[in-house]
Amino acid sequence: MDIKRTVLWVVFSFSLLLLWDSWMRHNGHQSMFFPSANPTQEQAAANPVTPTASPTGSPVPQAGTAAPAGVPAGDVAPANAKGETITITTDVVKADIDTLGGELKRLELLKQRDVVDPTKNLVLFDSGAGHTYLAETGLIGGPFPTHKSLFSAQPGVRSLDNGNQVQLVLEAEQGGVKLTKTFTFKRDSYLIDVKHTVTNNTGAAINPSLYLQLLRDGNKPGGESHFYSTFTGPAVYTDAHKFEKMTFEKIEEGKAEHATKADNGWVALVQHYFVSAFIPPQQVQRDIFAKKVATNLYAVGTILPLGSVAPGASVTMDAHLYSGPQESKVLEAVAPGLELVKDYGWLTLIAKPIFWLMTHIHAIVGNWGWTIILLTVLIKLVFFPLSAASYRSMAKMKAVSPRMQAIRERHKGDPQAMNREMMAMYKTEKINPLGGCLPIVIQIPVFISLYWVLLASVEMRGAPWLGWIHDLTAPDTLFGTIPYFNMPVGLLPIIMAASMFLQTKLNPTPPDPVQAKVMMFMPLVFSFMFFFFPSGLVLYWVTNNVLSIAQQWVITKNIESGKTK
Numbered sequence: 001m002d003i004k005r006t007v008l009w010v011v012f013s014f015s016l017l018l019l020w021d022s023w024m025r026h027n028g029h030q031s032m033f034f035p036s037a038n039p040t041q042e043q044a045a046a047n048p049v050t051p052t053a054s055p056t057g058s059p060v061p062q063a064g065t066a067a068p069a070g071v072p073a074g075d076v077a078p079a080n081a082k083g084e085t086i087t088i089t090t091d092v093v094k095a096d097i098d099t100l101g102g103e104l105k106r107l108e109l110l111k112q113r114d115v116v117d118p119t120k121n122l123v124l125f126d127s128g129a130g131h132t133y134l135a136e137t138g139l140i141g142g143p144f145p146t147h148k149s150l151f152s153a154q155p156g157v158r159s160l161d162n163g164n165q166v167q168l169v170l171e172a173e174q175g176g177v178k179l180t181k182t183f184t185f186k187r188d189s190y191l192i193d194v195k196h197t198v199t200n201n202t203g204a205a206i207n208p209s210l211y212l213q214l215l216r217d218g219n220k221p222g223g224e225s226h227f228y229s230t231f232t233g234p235a236v237y238t239d240a241h242k243f244e245k246m247t248f249e250k251i252e253e254g255k256a257e258h259a260t261k262a263d264n265g266w267v268a269l270v271q272h273y274f275v276s277a278f279i280p281p282q283q284v285q286r287d288i289f290a291k292k293v294a295t296n297l298y299a300v301g302t303i304l305p306l307g308s309v310a311p312g313a314s315v316t317m318d319a320h321l322y323s324g325p326q327e328s329k330v331l332e333a334v335a336p337g338l339e340l341v342k343d344y345g346w347l348t349l350i351a352k353p354i355f356w357l358m359t360h361i362h363a364i365v366g367n368w369g370w371t372i373i374l375l376t377v378l379i380k381l382v383f384f385p386l387s388a389a390s391y392r393s394m395a396k397m398k399a400v401s402p403r404m405q406a407i408r409e410r411h412k413g414d415p416q417a418m419n420r421e422m423m424a425m426y427k428t429e430k431i432n433p434l435g436g437c438l439p440i441v442i443q444i445p446v447f448i449s450l451y452w453v454l455l456a457s458v459e460m461r462g463a464p465w466l467g468w469i470h471d472l473t474a475p476d477t478l479f480g481t482i483p484y485f486n487m488p489v490g491l492l493p494i495i496m497a498a499s500m501f502l503q504t505k506l507n508p509t510p511p512d513p514v515q516a517k518v519m520m521f522m523p524l525v526f527s528f529m530f531f532f533f534p535s536g537l538v539l540y541w542v543t544n545n546v547l548s549i550a551q552q553w554v555i556t557k558n559i560e561s562g563k564t565k
Contacts, residue, residue, distance in 0.1 A: 081100060081150050082100065083098045083099035083100025083101070083150060083151070084098075084099045084153065085097070085098055085099075085105075086098075086099065086153050086158065086168055087158060088158055088159070088166055088168055088183070088185050089158065089159040089160070090110075090159070090160050090166065090185050090186070090187060090189075091110070091160060091187055091188060092109065092110055092111055092188060092189065092190060092324070093107060093108065093109060093110060093185065093190065093323075093324070094107075094108040094110060094121075095107050095108075095125075095183075095185065095192075097168060097170075097183065099150065099151045099152065099153050099170060100148075100149075100150055100151070101136065101138075101146070101147035101148050101149065101150075101151070102137070102138075102147065102149075102151045102170045102172070102181045103134050103135060103136045103137075103147050104125055104134065104135040104136075104183075104192075104321070104323075105125060105126070105127040105134055106123065106125050106126055106127060107123070107124045107125035107323055108121050108122070108123050108124075109121060109122045109123075109124055109190075109274075109324060109325070112274075112325060112461070112462075113462060114222075114223070115221075115222070115223035116222045116223040122274075124274055124276065124323055124324075125276070125323065131217060131219065131222075132215065132216060132217045132297060133214075133215070133216045133217070133269070133276075134214070134215040134216075135212075135213075135214055135215075135276065135278070135321055135323070136211075136212075136213050136214075136215060137181065137194065137196065137210065137211065137212050137213070138179070138210075138211060139177070139179055139198065139208045139209065139210060139211070140208070140209050140211055140303070141206070141207055141208045141209045142175070142177070142206055142207075142208060143174055143175040143177070144174055144175070144177045144179065144198075144206075144208050145172040145173065145174050145177065145178075145179035149172045149174060149179075150172060151170040151171060151172040151181070152170065152171050152172070153168065153169070153170055154168075154169040154170070154171065156168065156169065160185075160187055163187075164186060164187045165184055165185060165186045165187065166184075166185050167182060167183065167184050167185075168182070168183045168185075169181070169182050169183075170182075170183075173201070175202065176200070176201040176202035176203075177198065177199070177200060177201065177202065177206060177208070178198070178199040178201060179196060179197070179198055180195075180196070180197040180198075180199070181194065181195070181196055182194070182195040182196075182197070190322055190323055190324025190325070190330070191320055191321070191322050191334055192320065192321040192322075192323070193318065193319075193320055194212075194318075194319045194320065194321050195316060195317070195318050195319075196210050196316065196317050196319070197314055197315070197316045198210075198306060198309060198314060198315050198316075199313075199314040200309040200310065200311055200312065200313055200314070201311075201312070202311060203311050204311060205308050205309060205310050205311065206308070206309050207305070207306075207307070207308050207309070208306050208309065209303050209304060209305045209306060210303070210304045210306055210317050211301055211302070211303045211304075212267075212278040212280065212301055212302050212304075212319055212321075213267075213278070213289075213299050213300065213301025213302075214234075214267065214268070214269045214276055214278060214299065214300055214301065215293065215297065215298070215299045216269050216297075216298060216299075217296050217297055217298075218233075218248035218252075218296050218297075218298060219296070220232055221271050221272060230271075230272040230343075230455065230456075231245060231247075231270060231271075231272075231343055232248075232270065232271040232272070233245060233246055233247050233248050233251075233269070233270060234246055234248075234251070234256075234267070234268065234269055234270070234290045234298065234300035235267075235268045235269075235270050235300075235341060236258040236259055236265065236266075236267050236268075236288055236290070236300070237265045237266050237268075237335075237336075237337040237338070237340065238259040238262040238264060238265035238288075239262070239264050239265065239336075240259065240262065241258070241259040241262075242337065242340075243337055243340040243341075244257070244258045244259065245270065245343075246258060246290060248298055251290055251291060251292055251298050252292055252298075256290050258288065258290060259288055260287060260288050260289070261285070261286070261287055261288065262285075262286060262288065263282070263283050263284055263285045263286070264282045264283065264336075265288075265337070266278060266279040266280070266335050266337075266338065267288060267290075267300045267301055267302050268300070268338075268341060269300060270341045270343075273325060273326055273456075273458040273461055274323075274324065274325055274326060274458070275322070275323075275324075275326050275331075275338075275341045276321070276322065276323040277321070277322045277323075277334075277335070277338060277341075278301065278302060278319060278320075278321055279319060279320040279321070279322065279334065279335045279338075280302055280304055280317075280319045281317070281318060281319065284304055284317075285304070285305065286302045286303060286304045286305075287302065287303040288301075288302050288303075289301055289302075289303070304317060320334070320335075322334050322335075322338070325458040325461075326341055326342045326456070326458050327458060327459060328342060328355070328359075328457075328459075342456050342457070343452070343456055344449065344452045344453065344456055345448070345449075345452040347445055347448055347449040347452065350445055350446065350449040351449040351450075351452050351453050354375070354446070354449055354450055354453050355453045355457060357375065357378070358371050358372075358375055358453070359459075361374050361375060367463075367464075367465065368459075368460045368463040368465070368472050368536065369463075369464070369465025369466060369469060369472060369536070369539060370465070372472070372536050372539050372540050372543070373539065373540075373543050375450075375540070376540050376543040376544050376547070377543075377547070379443075379446060379544070380544065380547045380548075380551075383442065383443065384551075386442065387548070387551060388551065388555065392555055393431055395552075395555055395556040395558075396429060396430075396431045397431060398506075398556065400425065400429055400431070403425060404422065404425070407421050407422060407425070443544075447540075447541070450537060450540055451533070451534075451537050454472065454473060454534045454536045454537050454540075455473070455534060455537075457473075460472050460473050460536060461473050465535070465536075465539065468490075468491070469492075469535050469539075471535070472534060472535055472536030472539070473534045473535075473536060474534060474535060475488040475490060475531065475532055475533065475534065475535060476488065476490020476491060476492045476493060476531075476535040476538060477489070477490055478490045478491045479491070487531055487532070488531055488532065489531060490531065490535065490538075492530075492535055492538040492539060492542055493527045493530040493531045493533075493538055494527065495542050496526070496527060496530055496538055496541055496542045496545060497523045497524065497526065497527030497530075498523075499542060499545035499546060499549060500522065500523035500526060500527070500545060501523045502549055503545065503548065503549055503552070504522070504523065506549065506552050506553060506556060
């Protein structure tokens with residue numbers, strides 16, 4: 001059997017499979033290889049629904065619902081009540097908090113640009129007609145203040161100015177139970193301290209529970225490429241069950257599986273490059289839930305029993321809300337396991353060391369593009385001995401190509417005799433027919449890992465290289481896009497196609513004409529795929545190809561001149 005021919009066909013078939021997978025994901029179907037993204041769903045207004053029971057048995061009031069059962073109508077905000085929007089501004093965020101419910105309804109990240117309109121800042125939380133993303137808190141277990149109650153804001157400073165933190169204090173009272181929410185924003189931080197104080201002004205003991213929930217529609221973030229998938233959806237972390245993520249589709253079907261009870265961990269909503277997570281105190285028992293609230297509206301949250309509160313007494317529960325970019329060092333410092341929201345796919349064991357190495361290189365050169373190039377050089381040095389042996393094998397294969405063709409012609413009707421003579425020739429000339437394929441096979445895991453590092457690392461979001469490359473996580477668009485197909489056309493993928501074509505010329509010519517045509521078309525297939533890939537990934541592959549061509553050319557020339565055996 002012609003082993004090399006089989007391997008080449010497998011590589012080509014795998015390439016076509018990747019193209020098919022990409023086309024399927026482009027049309028909204030599930031990927032066969034890569035982490036799941038939420039299904040694209042039509043946006044719909046949140047219609048009133050019946051409150052859903054929480055794991056503790058008490059209803060958690062949802063957006064667009066009436067107050068929880070048992071709350072006297074006179075103790076809640078009237079249906080036409082309007083709250084005041086309080087805007088808190090720091091050096092990294094601009095937050096809008098509505099006194100109606102005390103919910104965080106808009107969060108603008110002042111140091112992150114919007115992918116659709118780069119002239120604007122990225123808005124993470126929003127409550128507009130086209131997008132719902134909210135952080136809500138309140139009490140259940142009785143006629144207590146919820147995120148539908150009308151709060152009053154205490155006077156105070158609304159921006160950092162010359163200080164290092166700014167606080168917003170909101171108060172609401174229902175049925176003699178007062179809830180005080182205190183939001184604390186700090187300089188150069190996306191971590192918001194959220195303190196809840198419950199004061200019992202009734203004549204009897206109460207047993208309230210505090211809920212913290214994140215509410216979001218199931219739409220994919222604007223500007224995301226349909227050619228590759230990134231995860232958008234809820235995630236839960238506990239020490240016992242570790243990191244668990246679930247798609248909106250699974251929640252819709254009632255098939256989402258996750259931890260429901262713990263005394264540690266966090267709940268979060270994850271999207272490409274960004275995450276919002278409620279982090280309750282450790283060693284405090286809590287219930288965890290994820291559910292559908294209304295049409296195309298989902299919630300993930302946690303419920304923390306506050307215990308019995310005697311008349312005239314108060315109880316306080318501190319928590320944190322992180323809402324910002326998925327920066328590895330920051331996430332590791334915020335909460336155990338939070339860095340896992342930065343999804344590197346199924347090759348995390350390779351991807352994390354690659355990113356660690358890249359951060360150290362970047363600390364020296366200060367540019368992510370040059371970091372990728374230097375990383376490629378280091379990878380080539382690691383694989384140099386294996387690559388050299390492989391290229392020597394390929395050079396020898398090229399030298400004996402005429403003899404291989406003669407053997408094929410001589411044994412056209414006898415494949416077994418042809419294979420026996422081929423193997424005898426390989427043994428005599430000391431040629432490994434699989435030697436030329438080994439570097440490609442070994443580098444595939446590195447390639448896929450780097451793909452996910454570049455795709456998942458917000459540190460490289462908006463990072464330029466030089467000239468026309470202004471964002472290494474975006475496709476190269478030097479020559480614009482093809483409107484009908486929305487296909488970016490850049491210089492780096494064209495250079496990569498040319499380098500692959502040159503490599504095929506340096507390789508032995510396949511004796512089978514069909515196989516030879518397949519190998520000639522492969523650069524076009526890969527260049528088409530790479531038009532849609534992040535320019536940083538294409539930069540890695542172009543650099544790798546250039547180094548490989550140089551190494552292969554030198555070895556081939558040495559073989560032809562008899563200097564290398």
